[in-house]
Amino acid sequence: MLKGWNEMLMPDVVLDTNVLADFLAQFFGAAQRGRTSFVEQDTISRELARKINQIVRWYGWNSNVVDDDEEQYPGKVVASAFAFVEIARKWADIVRDRFTVEQMASFVEQPPEWFVIEPVDENLVLAFCDIPTDVLTTHGQIRSLEWPDAVHIATAFGRGDDSLLAVTDVQIRRVAILQGRLV
Amino acid sequence: MIVRTYLLTRADVERRLLARDRLISTNEPDRVEIGICPVIELLELCELVKKGSIKTSLPSFQTGMQAFQDGSVRRGEVVIISLDQNRLADSLFERDDGTITGLWYPAANHRVSPTHSVRRLLLRPSEQTWWNGDIFAEAEAIYSAEGLE
Numbered sequence: 001m002l003k004g005w006n007e008m009l010m011p012d013v014v015l016d017t018n019v020l021a022d023f024l025a026q027f028f029g030a031a032q033r034g035r036t037s038f039v040e041q042d043t044i045s046r047e048l049a050r051k052i053n054q055i056v057r058w059y060g061w062n063s064n065v066v067d068d069d070e071e072q073y074p075g076k077v078v079a080s081a082f083a084f085v086e087i088a089r090k091w092a093d094i095v096r097d098r099f100t101v102e103q104m105a106s107f108v109e110q111p112p113e114w115f116v117i118e119p120v121d122e123n124l125v126l127a128f129c130d131i132p133t134d135v136l137t138t139h140g141q142i143r144s145l146e147w148p149d150a151v152h153i154a155t156a157f158g159r160g161d162d163s164l165l166a167v168t169d170v171q172i173r174r175v176a177i178l179q180g181r182l183v
Numbered sequence: 184m185i186v187r188t189y190l191l192t193r194a195d196v197e198r199r200l201l202a203r204d205r206l207i208s209t210n211e212p213d214r215v216e217i218g219i220c221p222v223i224e225l226l227e228l229c230e231l232v233k234k235g236s237i238k239t240s241l242p243s244f245q246t247g248m249q250a251f252q253d254g255s256v257r258r259g260e261v262v263i264i265s266l267d268q269n270r271l272a273d274s275l276f277e278r279d280d281g282t283i284t285g286l287w288y289p290a291a292n293h294r295v296s297p298t299h300s301v302r303r304l305l306l307r308p309s310e311q312t313w314w315n316g317d318i319f320a321e322a323e324a325i326y327s328a329e330g331l332e
Contacts, residue, residue, distance in 0.1 A: 088291035105283045121265035133233045
């Protein structure tokens with residue numbers, strides 16, 4: 001057990017579609033499936049890379065810890081199943097030859113223990129109800145949220161009150177209800 | 184025993200949740216009917232309610248959803264099909280003898296709306312699906328025209 005981490009409760013980090021694609025590009029590239037560090041690049045901010053590395057390292061050092069231990073939860077990296085669908089729909093534009101279909105299939109089939117593919121299910125629909133359709137940006141403007149964007153927010157809300165969200169859309173990053181949860 | 188599965192369309196779901204139409208069970212000892220409800224119909228209905236395209240309130244939708252889960256779903260008369268990790272792995276990729284050969288084009292192309300992509304992935308027949316394969320074709324007949332972007 002890593003010293004000082006034995007009573008650790010950390011939030012989950014939810015990735016939207018573009019961030020997930022950049023994460024997978026590093027996962028199958030320089031980060032070597034988490035054996036080396038994720039770095040600030042493309043849509044992955046320095047803070048997000050730091051949090052991902054923190055989670056990955058914790059699981060590497062504490063591989064025998066059970067998930068439901070209430071005093072030790074280092075958080076997980078999370079993406080909606082829908083984010084993988086969006087990557088597939090816009091494959092050429094988003095992936096840009098940085099990883100292959102086979103690699104994504106292997107990831108979906110068996111993600112690392114520190115990664116969760118969150119389902120689109122009735123619980124998500126209930127969380128989705130709580131996401132407003134018109135949101136106030138920090139600039140005081142009203143913006144309409146379409147469901148493909150709202151799904152990532154609902155996924156984050158469904159992962160707990162303190163979960164964090166990594167999104168790329170500048171307008172969504174200004175949404176007032178997300179302030180304090182963005183990474 | 185004969186088990187028949189049938190598709191719950193968006194209109195069916197709307198009637199069940201918002202008009203609170205009771206399912207008239209025609210099940211007999213030797214015959215069972217199960218409605219297949221793709222979760223995307225619930226999500227889209229919720230979106231339509233939230234945007235005011237359907238004249239009902241969000242609390243009314245939430246109450247209807249709860250009643251739907253506690254009633255038809257709990258009794259096994261309806262099964263909500265979710266896009267979870269297994270369904271995603273099963274549907275999103277083309278395989279040949281177990282080997283990945285590409286993405287499944289009917290869902291993995293930008294000319295299909297996100298809603299219809301998800302619907303296709305949910306209903307795509309495979310060795311893992313247990314419902315009638317005709318349900319996919321039925322959904323295509325209903326939604327494929329509006330599913331294009």
